[in-house]
Amino acid sequence: MRRDEMGDLMAFLAVAEERSFTRAAARLGTSQSAVSAVVRRLEERLGVRLLTRTTRAVSPTEAGQRLSDTLRPALADIEAGLSELDEMRSRPAGTIRLTSSSSVAEQLVLPVANRLMAEHPDMNIEIAVDSRFVDIAREGFDAGIRLGESLDKDMIGVRIGPELQMVVAAAPAYFEHHPVPRSPHDLTEHNCMNLRFQTSGGLYAWEFEKDGRTLNVRVEGQFTSDDADLLVGAALAGRGLLCLPSDRVGRYIDSGQLQRVLEDWCPPFAGYHLYYPSRRQITPAFRLLIDALRWRD
Numbered sequence: 001m002r003r004d005e006m007g008d009l010m011a012f013l014a015v016a017e018e019r020s021f022t023r024a025a026a027r028l029g030t031s032q033s034a035v036s037a038v039v040r041r042l043e044e045r046l047g048v049r050l051l052t053r054t055t056r057a058v059s060p061t062e063a064g065q066r067l068s069d070t071l072r073p074a075l076a077d078i079e080a081g082l083s084e085l086d087e088m089r090s091r092p093a094g095t096i097r098l099t100s101s102s103s104v105a106e107q108l109v110l111p112v113a114n115r116l117m118a119e120h121p122d123m124n125i126e127i128a129v130d131s132r133f134v135d136i137a138r139e140g141f142d143a144g145i146r147l148g149e150s151l152d153k154d155m156i157g158v159r160i161g162p163e164l165q166m167v168v169a170a171a172p173a174y175f176e177h178h179p180v181p182r183s184p185h186d187l188t189e190h191n192c193m194n195l196r197f198q199t200s201g202g203l204y205a206w207e208f209e210k211d212g213r214t215l216n217v218r219v220e221g222q223f224t225s226d227d228a229d230l231l232v233g234a235a236l237a238g239r240g241l242l243c244l245p246s247d248r249v250g251r252y253i254d255s256g257q258l259q260r261v262l263e264d265w266c267p268p269f270a271g272y273h274l275y276y277p278s279r280r281q282i283t284p285a286f287r288l289l290i291d292a293l294r295w296r297d
Helices: 003-018 021-028 032-046 062-090 102-119 184-189 228-236 246-255 284-293
Strands: 051-053 058-060 094-100 123-129 143-147 155-159 166-170 206-210 213-217 242-245 259-261 272-277
Touching: 003 021, 003 032, 003 051, 003 062, 021 032, 058 062, 094 102, 094 284, 102 123, 102 143, 102 246, 102 284, 123 284, 166 206, 166 246, 184 206, 184 213, 228 242, 228 246, 242 246, 272 284
Parallel strands: 094 123, 094 143
Antiparallel strands: 051 058, 143 272, 155 272, 166 242, 166 259, 206 213
């Protein structure tokens, strides 16, 4: 059915219910002559007379009454559906799908998600844990979480966490048998643990910067893993030095279980951001999530 045909049916139903072209025109917000022309066009297309017109009244014919009885519940259902859509646009509802690494999902997203779902029962949140860089549009996600320095240009990024630093650290027991490194060049004399990227399979080169000088170091050691938690576990056991973002090891530094070194070679960098396509239409639920996650200094 074409859009103009739906409009013709709605005009006819208004006349049939109002028993007047004048009142139907006022209801539809148009002129009496326009409504009359629409009804005539509908009758010609259907090949049947739908309304009996006299100088004093308008009433449906038998065919018109049957059509009216058919249209009334159908159009009521359509209006109800449109009203529900309007309500969804004005209240937080529906499902939001996010992709994030495990630690960020647990530390930053889950506390906010739990609060929002408790406050808004019609709001659903799904978090897929994945450490790779995900094409959110292709894989059907509403948004993802990534370090701000690695966002694509066609994405909108909203900061959801503090600045981070890379942390080089080892257990105090390790330094009982190894000297404390004073420069990244000293790492060649140490047992360093490698982080393997899950996406590319390559090893992370430890990144340093001081006084405008950058330095990337390929380290060697006994232990390699693509899981940061396993690297932390090995470091706590005294197996060597690790290099991970501060959000992964900060609590162990604070507790004294790990000892930090080379801090003056590790400047801060952009922390985690929620990112989503710039062309995405923002729903009330998604906007609420953005506002709740937004980092405020």
